[in-house]
Amino acid sequence: MSDELTYGEIYAPIYEEYTNLQGKIAEVNDTVAFLEGYCSGGSALELGIGDGRVAVPLSERGVKVEGIDNSCSMLKLLAKRTDLITAWEGDIAHFRSEQRYDAVYCVYFTFTLLSTREAQIACLRSAAEALDHEGVLVIELGVPGLDPLVGGQQTAKARLVDHENTILNVAVHDPLNQNLVSTLLWFSDTSVRRLPQRVRYVYHQELDTMAECVGLELGERWGDWARGAFSERSERHISVYRRSSP
Known part of the structure; x- marks a missing residue:
């Protein structure tokens, strides 16, 4: 990641x-x-x-x-x-x-x-x-909008949807370290990009x-x-x- x-x-x-x-x-x-x-x-x-x-x-x-x-x-x-x-x-x-x-x-x-x-x-x-x-x-x-999340819970959220692009964010929550380990999936025309990321909220x-x-x-x-x-x-x-x- x-x-x-x-x-x-x-x-x-x-x-x-x-x-x-x-x-x-x-x-x-x-x-x-x-x-x-x-x-x-x-x-x-x-x-x-x-x-x-x-x-x-x-x-x-x-x-x-x-x-x-x-x-x-x-x-x-x-x-x-x-x-x-x-x-x-x-x-x-x-x-x-x-x-x-x-x-x-x-x-x-x-x-x-x-x-x-x-x-x-x-x-x-x-x-x-x-x-x-x-x-x-x-x-x-x-x-942070994390009230529903518990440790290890996975979430998927649409970040953007238009006539050319769809960007989804899939994340795993680590509450002990306030980390979100996520992957952005960017669908555009016929291509798919995978963009991993770790943040501390x-x-x-x-x-x-x-x-x-x-x-x-x-x-x-x-x-x-x-x-x-x-x-x-x-x-x-x-x-x-x-x-x-x-």
């Missing part, structure tokens, strides 16, 4: 097409406008920069964007799009940068590809250390607690990139953290 070490290599060949089908390209303007509000004319670091879906348009608005990704294939896609962004191959859980940024951000649920609590806390710590004094950490995460309250452990506190939480309210009906959240007050 894939984890944070192999996700990019598996998804790189189809990443643009897949993110477009998932609506992520359509919302990129809202994403970039949100992030620009924290680093306009300044600097930003993207954790899991991928092909630059967010980083490239953010840099076009005058933000000096840098990035980290552990996938060589993803970084090659980024390099084809622009030579204006400095990005390096590395582990988003354990990184060091001499640069200090106005914003560090991690979008599209990339944080959950760190499949242990220890790795997720390490990522938060590394991000906190990379922030300027007034800098912010922005994380986009899904809201995180409730927003737990994320707040982990952030507090590394000296960060919640500043804002929204239900989407357009700053819609976060509510009990929200399927995701965008959380903004700052350094804790002395």
Whole structure:
């Protein structure tokens, strides 16, 4: 099964097409406008920069964007799009940068590809250390909807159905480690793609607690990139953290 070490290599060949089908390209303007509000004319670091879906348009608005990704294939896609962004191959859980940024951000649920609590806390710590004094950490995460699941239970859910594509997600739940080990089955015309994945889901309250452990506190939480309210009906959240007050 894939984890944070192999996700990019598996998804790189189809990443643009897949993110477009998932609506992520359509919302990129809202994403970039949100992030620009924290680093306009300044600097930003993207954790899991991928092909630059967010980083490239953010840099076009005058933000000096840098990035980290552990996938060589993803970084090659980024390099084809622009030579204006400095990005390096590395582990988003354990990184060091001499640069200090106005914003560090991690979008599209990339944080959950760190499949242990220890790795997720390490990522938060590394991000906190990379922030300027007034800098912010922005994380986009899904809201787990796992109440019906028990350990080892398998589920199958349609992620997308249109006139050309059917994407199914088949998953096994490991509640002790908060892991979902899943496989996306993508049926398109006469082809079938199999895309394995392992994630560690995180409730927003737990994320707040982990952030507090590394000296960060919640500043804002929204239900989407357009700053819609976060509510009990929200399927995701965008959380903004700052350094804790002395």
